[in-house]
Amino acid sequence: MTTSLVDVASSDATLRGFLHGLPGVDRVGADQRAAALATRSIKTAAKAHAIDLAISMVDLTTLEGADTPGKVRAMCAKAVHPDPTDPSVPRVAAVCVYPDLVADAVRALSGSGVKVASVATAFPSGRSSLEVKVADTALAVAAGADEIDMVIDRGAFLAGDYRTVYEQVAAVKAACGAAHLKVILETGELATYDNVRRASWLAMLAGADFIKTSTGKVSPAATLPVTLIMLEAVRDFRERTGRVVGVKPAGGIRTTKDAIKNLVLVKETAGEDWLTPDRFRLGASSLLNDLLMQRQKLTSGRYAGPDYFTVD
Numbered sequence: 001m002t003t004s005l006v007d008v009a010s011s012d013a014t015l016r017g018f019l020h021g022l023p024g025v026d027r028v029g030a031d032q033r034a035a036a037l038a039t040r041s042i043k044t045a046a047k048a049h050a051i052d053l054a055i056s057m058v059d060l061t062t063l064e065g066a067d068t069p070g071k072v073r074a075m076c077a078k079a080v081h082p083d084p085t086d087p088s089v090p091r092v093a094a095v096c097v098y099p100d101l102v103a104d105a106v107r108a109l110s111g112s113g114v115k116v117a118s119v120a121t122a123f124p125s126g127r128s129s130l131e132v133k134v135a136d137t138a139l140a141v142a143a144g145a146d147e148i149d150m151v152i153d154r155g156a157f158l159a160g161d162y163r164t165v166y167e168q169v170a171a172v173k174a175a176c177g178a179a180h181l182k183v184i185l186e187t188g189e190l191a192t193y194d195n196v197r198r199a200s201w202l203a204m205l206a207g208a209d210f211i212k213t214s215t216g217k218v219s220p221a222a223t224l225p226v227t228l229i230m231l232e233a234v235r236d237f238r239e240r241t242g243r244v245v246g247v248k249p250a251g252g253i254r255t256t257k258d259a260i261k262n263l264v265l266v267k268e269t270a271g272e273d274w275l276t277p278d279r280f281r282l283g284a285s286s287l288l289n290d291l292l293m294q295r296q297k298l299t300s301g302r303y304a305g306p307d308y309f310t311v312d
């Protein structure tokens, strides 16, 4: 990290000064650029490649109060072999579950190469003490989670208390040990694009390995302009510090078209370097089946019937 960025977090005033000194986001420009990139058409060969890449980037997610070990085991089987009749379909990147279901996912995925991600830190609201957030994280990691998806304290952020957010992210990062930390900004609650840029930098300064748009519980979730702003942030952060941070849009991504629009955005904003599951994920509970259906349509020329794939 350059000296200037190390110093940024040394006091409340320097942290605030740095975040408020970031260039403002041109709202109209960001909306227009995202909309223009979303209309790019891609050739059939590129589409086949994009679908497999998107499958390999999916964090297959279930975050419902009614989740059961059985549902998680079924999801894990699908994560490893998305289409059991076609071994050429790649596995997904990770499954994402509540902390109490991590052990079930770890058992079901043993040796598969699919990572286990767990939400933590009083997901989705983030309303608990730092002690509880750290314990929530430590328990998920002890149960075998490879990745932790934490939520920021939006109340503190919006009140301008950046120090609290910074310290919470840093403490949770320490509790992660070797596990990777994704920091959820919940952009639908951040009110402005400038805040999305500030929250992205704040999370990265505090140690995030990934920045993630949303919990999936708040609308709007992963919009293209917001993902664009976050991709610019990781690009600029690497330029400034040499450190690579990933991006995970999550929430409301349901179709192959949505996934491909995201991949175009990655290529045109952060660059091709980011087109890998180590640097880009798609958090989604019900995207995978559409990717599988479109993949089959490309290979066989026709769609499978609606009952062909198991329910996401």
Ligand SMILES: O=C[C@H](O)COP(=O)(O)O
Residues within 6 Å of the ligand: 061, 063, 096, 214, 215, 216, 217, 250, 251, 252, 253, 283, 284, 285, 286, 287
């Ligand atoms: O982290 C992922 C999200 O919770 C998934 O949201 P979704 O159900 O809208 O796909």
